Amino acid sequence: MSVLQELAQKAKEQPIEKLGDIYHPIPFEEFSGLKTSSNHKAVEKKWGLIKSTLENIYGGEIKGKKVLDVGANAGFYSFNFAKMGNAVTSFEIIERYSEIAKAVVKEKNVDVDWFAEPFKADFNLPHKKYDVALLLSVYQWMAEGGPKQDYANESLRKISEVSDYLVFELGFNKGKSCIKTDKFNHYKELIRLLEENTTYTNFKLIGKTRLWGYYTRFLVICSNNPELEDAGFRKFVRGL
Numbered sequence: 001m002s003v004l005q006e007l008a009q010k011a012k013e014q015p016i017e018k019l020g021d022i023y024h025p026i027p028f029e030e031f032s033g034l035k036t037s038s039n040h041k042a043v044e045k046k047w048g049l050i051k052s053t054l055e056n057i058y059g060g061e062i063k064g065k066k067v068l069d070v071g072a073n074a075g076f077y078s079f080n081f082a083k084m085g086n087a088v089t090s091f092e093i094i095e096r097y098s099e100i101a102k103a104v105v106k107e108k109n110v111d112v113d114w115f116a117e118p119f120k121a122d123f124n125l126p127h128k129k130y131d132v133a134l135l136l137s138v139y140q141w142m143a144e145g146g147p148k149q150d151y152a153n154e155s156l157r158k159i160s161e162v163s164d165y166l167v168f169e170l171g172f173n174k175g176k177s178c179i180k181t182d183k184f185n186h187y188k189e190l191i192r193l194l195e196e197n198t199t200y201t202n203f204k205l206i207g208k209t210r211l212w213g214y215y216t217r218f219l220v221i222c223s224n225n226p227e228l229e230d231a232g233f234r235k236f237v238r239g240l
């Protein structure tokens with residue numbers, strides 16, 4: 001049995017999640033038998049939205065880019081980007097995911113610098129500039145639902161300073177570590193948070209995700225690219 005098959009078997013015998021073996025898929029055949037706690041189809045849909053948005057931006061294949069994935073979990077997005085020929089930097093704090101991911105990096109020889117530690121604004125990143133950053137359903141965990149929001153905001157600002165594009169995902173008011181709001185229009189509230197805590201000037205909704213039942217999160221592309229802007233839509237939309 002290979003190292004990766006052994007790690008997959010260990011995840012089956014001692015699941016990392018309560019409702020599945022792992023949180024999201026690991027895109028290598030050794031792990032195809034594992035059950036994910038988040039909705040498999042919704043994960044694929046989210047990846048499709050991210051991929052097609054970036055393909056539109058780059059006018060074709062996403063290749064030769066530098067990608068920063070903060071809160072990489074089991075590496076679904078990190079490894080998918082790496083498989084397409086991008087250089088990836090990943091941060092993840094759950095040790096068991098990092099154990100698996102580091103073994104994947106070694107065995108599959110993919111271009112991923114995997115850091116098994118919390119992202120920090122003063123961390124000496126392997127690259128000065130990134131083309132794309134991902135902060136997908138991580139902000140609320142970094143903020144611990146509120147008490148550590150300064151840390152989450154500081155990290156968000158730093159990520160925006162070093163990355164041309166940020167794909168950001170968040171919903172409000174649901175989940176263990178959720179960020180709470182009493183505002184009626186959650187989408188407007190999310191953009192306000194991004195305007196306050198990033199250096200980006202343009203924001204566009206690229207889709208909504210449902211990783212857990214009917215709970216909806218917004219998937220937003222943040223940049224300084226005026227073509228990727230939905231301020232007009234935000235003005236008129238109510239209670240999104």
Ligand SMILES: C[S@@+](CC[C@H](N)C(=O)[O-])C[C@H]1O[C@@H](n2cnc3c(N)ncnc32)[C@H](O)[C@@H]1O
Pocket residue numbers: 024070071072073074076091092093094117118119135136137138141142
């Ligand atoms: C809900 S999961 C989302 C995983 C992945 N980004 C996705 O969209 O499928 C959040 C992940 O962020 C990680 N995380 C939480 N705080 C972190 C931090 N300060 N630095 C790096 N990763 C963190 C968690 O361990 C967890 O794996």
